[in-house]
Amino acid sequence: MDAPISAETLTAFTIRAFTSLGVPDRDAELVAGLMVEADLLGYETHGLFRLRQYVNRLSGGGCNPKAKPSVVRETIATALLDGDNGLGHLVLAQATDLAIQKARSAGIGWVGVRGGNHAGPAALYVRPQAAAGMIGICAAVGSANHVAPYGGTDLLLGTNPIAISTPGGADPFVLDMATTVAAVGKIKILAQRGEPMPEGWMVGRDGKPLTDPNRRDEGFLLPIGGAKGYGLAMAIGLLAGVLNGAAFGSDVVDFTGDTTSPTNTGQFVAAIDIAAFGDPATFDATATRVFAEMRASAPLPGHEAVRVPGDGREATRARRVADGIVLHPALRAELDRVATDLSIAQL
Structure with missing residues (x-):
């Protein structure tokens, strides 16, 4: 493994990559920050590892570098955003902020997205709700179809991830999972x-x-759980895709294999204000107690101690902020090739 690289260095490199392709400085900073945040939290499959795919789509014309996400429809508690075929992080970050804002006034905020793109791990768009003392939910139609309907052989579904967060204890509860x-x-x-x-x-x-x-x-x-995982992927596709006028089923574009076509990726972000249902302090205390009960469960022979989804992420982040992020040599080599292709300074 190579020596650790600071988050600041990785962020600056990613900003250089995006701005070289015409992405405005402010947008490049936001997306780069979220990508590095994914690596800081330990979501290595959805951080800098994805830069090559984003660069290829920007270079190929499949992603709009100067996108201006906008509100298409809106009510007190809901909204539909169009990502203008820009980098997915831009519209998902806006959707998260808007969902929290609506939850503060209406008790719940649900924001659908169409015209988006791959946006990294769904966890990034539920952690802010937990930090705000709310419950967060985010789900997406996968950015390529790699799954067949249960019992079939045609690729008509993506991994269709879902993330759910709640406050409680030092580490918020954050479940982030694919349906595969x-x-x-x-x-x-x-x-x-x-x-x-x-x-x-x-x-x-x-x-x-x-x-x-x-x-x-x-x-x-x-799919996870056979027919159950297939059904869950279908449900997410309906809520994140069909409801928003985004792609689902055979309309999904493989964002890696096709770098020229808009993907019209669909997602949704929700925020639920715990105060709309009861005392937030009581929720936090009860959740913290339940988490402790789970962790205290005697492990099966040969198994490590029981963990709660989200455990250790804050410690991982703190350690990587302090010590830097170690990139696998294969990823480092790929990032060097990206730099060469874009004629920018390497890491």
Whole structure:
């Protein structure tokens, strides 16, 4: 592994990459900050690892570098934003802020997004709600179809992730999960590193396990829980895609394979004000107690101590802010190639 690199250095590099492609300074700073934040929190599959994909879409014309997200529809508690085919982080950050604002006045805020793009981990768009003493929800239609309907073989679904957060204790509860056994980002990282996939992540169209990540296009990801994961992915597609007038099913554009077409990615962000239902202090105390009960559960033989979703993220972030972020040599090499392609200074 290479030496750790400071968050400031990584952010500055990412800003250089985006501004070289015509992204305004302010937008480049926001997106770069969120991408590095993903790495600080330990979401390595959705941080700087994604820069190459974003650069390719900006270079290919599939993503608008000068996007101006806007409100299309609005009520007291809801809104629909159009991302103007810009970098996905821009409109999702705006959606998060607006959802929190609406929740403060109406008790709940639900903001749908269309015309977006890949925006990193959904956790980024629920952590602010927890910090504000609220409950956060975010879900998205995956940026490519890697999943077949349960019992079928046609690629018609994405990993369709969902994240939910609540306050309570030092680490907020943050569940961020794909509706598939493994996220595509993990498979791409294994391919970049030359490592195999475990059995059970993917199968070929013959139904047999697929373990070579470089052959992922020959098969499809498996949903969590079989038909249940398939149903959950469908539900998210309806709420984040169809409801917002965004792509779902065969309309989804593979944002890696197609760098020229708008993806019309759909997402939603929600915020729920706990005070609309009861005393926030009581919620926090009860949640903290329940989290402690979960962690205190005696582990099965051979298992580590029980964790609650979100545990350790704050410690990871603090450590990486202080010590820097270690990039895998394969990722560092790819970022150097990005710099060369864009004629910008390397890390």
